[in-house]
Amino acid sequence: MRKFALAATAVAALSVGLQTPAFAAAPDAPTDLAISWAGEDVRVTWNDDNARSIVYIEKDGEAPFIAMSLPETGPNEALLKTFGLKESDKTRIIVKSEVGSELSDGAVSDWFDTHRPAVPALKDANLAANLTTSLSWTLAAATDSTPNDPLDVDGNGTVKATVDLPGTATSTYTFATGATSGTIPAQARPAAIRLNTVNEWGASALDTKVVRLGTLGAGVTVPASAVYSSRLGIKSTLDLFTSEGREERASGIPVELQARATATAPWKTYGRYAGNTTAVFDTGIASLGNRQYRLWVPARKAVSANTIALTPATSTSAKSSKTLIKFVSNGFTPATAKPGANSDLTAKIQPASTVKGVLQGWDGKTWGNVFAVQFTKGSLVVHGSAGTDRGTFKFRINLPAVTVNGLTLSPTTSGAFTLTVR
16 A cells, blocks of 8 residues: 555656647637628628627528628628629528637627518509600519518519620610509610619519510502502512511411591591511502502510510601593494494493593594583583594594592593494
């Protein structure tokens, strides 16, 4: 026992004067950590003992990562850009103090979500006469997985319209927060309008539904003249562009043939047709008098699953056409007679006008007036007899302009007819 005691005393004596190894104590954790908005940035503040500060971002279920380090002399404040915070159900901020190589425990913020806004759903779009475009949409609330967190902002975000213009140009329009409709000013066309939403954390994806502002060009060819009541063979064409450099194939496009009696008269619609962009189509009507014509294309709206295509009203320039009096019949009865025998001059015209004209005869060189003729309600009968000279004689009837139902028909000459005396 003594021997054991001496050994223990000896060990104690050997330990006298030896220094115990020093281990640095970890710094105190920061206190009073708070998060708030500073403009579009997340502001983080805390208190510490003038230590170096390390700011971490932790997404629930993932390891924290360092967002920034601040020196001992730096402020106890950090501004974090929202684009550095990925979308998540739960995120929080951790701040630790560092002294030497020792880190304190972390000061931890409340959990908050970083959800981007919901995608707006375009409901309708319409083009006004002044070429502005009205839009309406619905917007669901964004998911809130951390209700009443310190960074919650009221509302579902702000809807924005992006307009892709011809070439590479774009323009954007932001609507009032909470709005479910808005108006886009007149744009160069063809253009495409898409909606998305922006909130405090960033932007949503673009809505899959797009508004296309297109152009619908029209062309028309009008015969220079036609006989009264015959069909005026007017032909029309359409060209539709809702995307730059790409002509659309479309049919069943409503078009109207409009006409007016004079250049100062108002246009009136006389025919409605279904046009197409793939071929020339007929837009003819009866020729009832001298008129100007144009093809009018009303504003068009075509809706499909993911597209609303809008084109403004358009028209062709005015094209003129004359209407000639129609000679239903004309000539002598009988057309062959003996010298001095009876032969009546008869004729019928449309419209059934009362008008005075002139019978002209051909002398081999020129037409000359023979005598006046009077049509009554479209009919002419002149009782007469063949002359004494034998031969075949050529005649025609010349009529002045007439007006029917407010429309003028141009002066008209009949085809030539003959009287043979033998």
